[in-house]
Every structure is written in C-alpha cells, then in structure tokens.
Amino acid sequence: MKISFLGAVREVTGSCFMVESRDSRILVDCGMHQGSTVASAENFKDFPFDAASIDSVIITHAHLDHVGKLPKLVKEGFKGKIYATAPTVKLASIVLRDAEQVMEDAYNLEYRPKLFELADVEETEKFFVPVDYSRKVKLDGLTFRFRDAGHILGSAFVEIEENGGARAAFSGDLGNIHDPILKPTAQLAAQDVLLIESTYGNRLHESVQDRSKELKQYIINTIKRNGVLIIPAFAIERTQVLLFELNHLVENRLIPPVDIFLDSPMAIKATEIMQEYPQYYNQTALKQVCAGDDIMVFPGLQKTLTRDDSKRINDSPRPKVIIAGSGMMNGGRILHHLVRYLGDARSMVLIIGYQASGTLGRQLYNGEKHVEVLSERINVKAEIKSIGAYSAHADQKQLLNWIEQAEQLPKHVYCTHGEEEASAALATRINEEFGISADVPRIGDTIKL
Numbered sequence: 001m002k003i004s005f006l007g008a009v010r011e012v013t014g015s016c017f018m019v020e021s022r023d024s025r026i027l028v029d030c031g032m033h034q035g036s037t038v039a040s041a042e043n044f045k046d047f048p049f050d051a052a053s054i055d056s057v058i059i060t061h062a063h064l065d066h067v068g069k070l071p072k073l074v075k076e077g078f079k080g081k082i083y084a085t086a087p088t089v090k091l092a093s094i095v096l097r098d099a100e101q102v103m104e105d106a107y108n109l110e111y112r113p114k115l116f117e118l119a120d121v122e123e124t125e126k127f128f129v130p131v132d133y134s135r136k137v138k139l140d141g142l143t144f145r146f147r148d149a150g151h152i153l154g155s156a157f158v159e160i161e162e163n164g165g166a167r168a169a170f171s172g173d174l175g176n177i178h179d180p181i182l183k184p185t186a187q188l189a190a191q192d193v194l195l196i197e198s199t200y201g202n203r204l205h206e207s208v209q210d211r212s213k214e215l216k217q218y219i220i221n222t223i224k225r226n227g228v229l230i231i232p233a234f235a236i237e238r239t240q241v242l243l244f245e246l247n248h249l250v251e252n253r254l255i256p257p258v259d260i261f262l263d264s265p266m267a268i269k270a271t272e273i274m275q276e277y278p279q280y281y282n283q284t285a286l287k288q289v290c291a292g293d294d295i296m297v298f299p300g301l302q303k304t305l306t307r308d309d310s311k312r313i314n315d316s317p318r319p320k321v322i323i324a325g326s327g328m329m330n331g332g333r334i335l336h337h338l339v340r341y342l343g344d345a346r347s348m349v350l351i352i353g354y355q356a357s358g359t360l361g362r363q364l365y366n367g368e369k370h371v372e373v374l375s376e377r378i379n380v381k382a383e384i385k386s387i388g389a390y391s392a393h394a395d396q397k398q399l400l401n402w403i404e405q406a407e408q409l410p411k412h413v414y415c416t417h418g419e420e421e422a423s424a425a426l427a428t429r430i431n432e433e434f435g436i437s438a439d440v441p442r443i444g445d446t447i448k449l
C-alpha cells in the first residue's frame with residue numbers, strides 16, 4: 001500500500017489522501033482549501049493525478065474541506081463510486097449546493113471564477129453510495145470500513161486493509177467528546193499507520209460547564225445593553241449543538257425571552273437532516289427525544305429560509321440573537337449582519353468554532369480593529385468573544401486518549417489537518433507518551449507500507 005499526502009498537511013483545510021494498492025487507486029476525501037473566500041485560488045490548481053485514473057473515493061464526512069472538490073473531480077473525468085455514510089450523502093449534497101450558491105453570488109458581485117457549476121454537483125450526487133458504520137466494503141485489493149468519528153452527523157474515520165497486507169487508518173475529523181447529541185468516537189482497531197487530525201493538537205478546550213455559563217452570560221449582557229449578538233455558525237453540528245443548548249436555556253427560563261434568528265438555509269436544512277437520524281444520537285439525547293422534547297426547537301426561535309425573511313431581521317427590534325453562516329465569516333449571510341453591526345459597540349460577535357488562517361473570522365479572532373467586509377472598510381467596535389469548548393474537534397488530550405484506547409497502539413503516526421505548530425506539538429506528545437514514531441508530513445510526500 002502506498003499513501004500520498006495531497007492536502008491538509010501543515011494546514012487545516014483541503015483534506016485529500018491517495019491510497020494505492022497493486023489493483024486500485026482511491027482517494028480518502030477530496031476537500032476544498034478555504035481561505036479568504038469559499039473557493040480560494042489554491043482550489044483551481046490541477047490535481048496532481050488524472051481524475052479518470054481514480055477508482056473510488058471514500059468520504060469521511062460532509063464538511064466542505066473534505067468534500068468540496070468532488071464536483072471538480074467529476075468534471076475532470078472521475079467515474080467511480082463515492083462511498084460515505086447515509087447522513088454524509090445527504091449533508092454533502094446541501095454543502096456542495098450551498099458552496100455553489102456562494103460562488104455564484106461572488107461571481108455576480110465581483111466576477112470571481114467558479115470552481116464548479118450546479119450541473120457538476122448534480123452529476124457528483126449520482127456517484128454516491130451509502131455505507132453503514134462497521135460494514136466491510138471490498139474494493140479491488142483493499143477492504144475498508146467506516147467507524148463513528150463523533151465529529152458531525154454521519155462522520156467517520158476509515159480503516160483500510162490491503163488484502164493480506166498493511167493496515168492504515170484515516171481519522172477524518174475527530175469529535176469533541178462533549179458533544180451533547182452525538183455518540184462518542186468509536187475505538188480504533190490495530191493499525192500499521194494512523195493519519196490523525198491535529199486541528200487542536202496543541203490546545204485544550206475549556207470545560208463544558210464553563211461554555212454553557214459563558215453562552216448564557218453573553219446573551220444576558222446583549223439583552224441588558226440592547227445589542228445584537230451575532231454567532232457565526234458552522235451549519236452542521238455547531239448550529240445544532242447551539243440550538244440544543246439554547247433549547248435548554250430557554251425552556252428552563254435561564255435567559256429572558258429574546259428573538260433568536262437562525263439565518264442560514266444550510267443550517268436549517270442540516271437541522272432537518274439531523275432530526276431524521278435519531279439513531280445516530282447518544283443515549284441522553286435519544287431519551288430526551290423519546291420523552292417528546294424537540295431538542296432543537298424552542299419559543300423565540302425563528303428560521304429565516306428565504307432572502308426576504310433574512311432581510312426582515314434588520315427591521316426586527318433589538319435585542320436579538322442572529323446565528324448565520326458561514327462559520328469562518330468568509331461568505332454567506334453573516335457578512336450582511338457584520339456590515340451592519342461590527343461597528344456597533346453594543347453588539348457582540350461570538351466565535352464558537354475554528355477560524356482558519358486567512359479568513360475574516362481569524363482576523364476578528366486575532367483582534368484586528370480594521371477589516372474589510374463586502375468591500376466596505378469597517379472600524380470594529382463590537383465586542384469579539386470566543387468559546388473554544390463548542391469546537392466540533394477533539395482537543396490534544398482527547399486525541400491522545402483516543403490513541404491510547406486503541407485495540408493496539410498504531411506502529412506509526414502522521415499528524416495531518418493542523419497548522420504546523422499544532423501538528424508538531426501533537427507528534428511530540430504522541431512520541432513522548434507512547435514511544436510511537438510520529439511525523440508531520442509535507443505536501444506531496446508518499447509513504448510505502
């Protein structure tokens with residue numbers, strides 16, 4: 001088996017690995033690079049392989065940085081199967097359609113080139129094959145299975161075995177064990193090689209109790225000063241976790257009544273898909289659902305699906321809470337709200353997820369006071385806060401625990417999907433804790449097993 005690192009090494013986005021055996025050539029993930037725009041220039045570069053030569057693609061989960069280049073792959077001649085769990089198939093479709101819409105808007109506004117068209121997305125959808133967790137799928141010369149990664153609905157890590165040969169696992173993105181809805185990450189089987197994500201390879205999240213308290217306090221503060229609380233939402237998972245916690249705060253009267261707008265068509269659709277798959281929930285969430293509580297619906301919540309509904313948020317009186325996409329503020333409806341409220345000292349932007357370098361979200365997170373949004377220069381006067389514990393990713397301790405709890409320690413680990421310092425820090429800790437050799441690969445590197 002040969003593994004090539006084609007993306008998400010020494011950076012967080014653009015996941016793509018090629019696995020070659022004697023008889024087949026497959027990709028694990030085919031994601032977009034994300035920077036200041038949804039489809040940054042990096043994505044337009046040629047693939048380092050002939051798209052038609054790829055036999056199949058295995059998708060770990062539906063986030064854009066893991067599926068975003070599938071339509072480009074199909075456009076360039078890929079004709080194989082795309083394997084993913086059933087929820088991933090559904091979510092990937094809305095993620096790709098949303099990305100196409102965002103690119104279409106950017107094209108109409110600033111003539112930015114589009115990476116693919118709607119027709120390419122529709123074509124891509126035909127190649128998807130749903131596969132359940134734990135089911136072994138035989139490809140030419142290889143067998144693989146998905147295991148629950150606990151990161152977003154339907155997310156998986158992938159274990160691949162060459163017939164009578166080497167075994168390798170690809171972590172995809174690993175979930176935060178404090179996700180209130182999903183099941184925890186499954187156990188890793190014995191592997192020769194493990195590729196592990198390291199988004200938070202050098203950091204620890206705050207405690208779950210603190211995150212709920214902080215969220216509650218920020219909402220109360222916003223209400224007191226008659227402001228607007230803007231929460232940039234990762235449409236899948238973070239939004240649903242947020243709705244789950246808001247449901248708790250509202251139904252237990254822990255915050256005063258306030259209008260809460262969910263202003264993201266993708267998040268609204270993702271929430272509906274989430275509601276279709278209660279069998280993927282953990283015991284606690286499932287019990288709540290069975291007891292009749294709609295865990296993501298509560299008084300005061302308004303979903304604004306159409307553009308007209310969205311525009312009406314502007315006229316709605318303060319105080320109010322707006323949850324909108326994109327989560328890294330590099331596109332989507334959030335930008336219109338930021339133009340309106342970033343310069344307002346009574347308002348607050350609450351960051352609850354990872355902000356990739358180069359994004360507006362990262363600039364705000366870093367405390368920059370002058371930013372450009374939709375071609376407007378803005379003096380940032382709104383308060384910028386962040387709660388790391390809402391991250392959908394495991395932190396350093398959780399990553400190390402996952403390796404430790406494997407059926408057997410992997411023989412060699414490669415830290416991927418992290419900025420260089422994060423990957424390097426995790427590699428050092430893995431080596432120190434377990435005595436396993438751990439490396440941070442470079443883009444284009446190939447290893448032979």
Ligand SMILES: [Zn+2]
Binds near residue numbers: 063
């Ligand atoms: Zn992800």
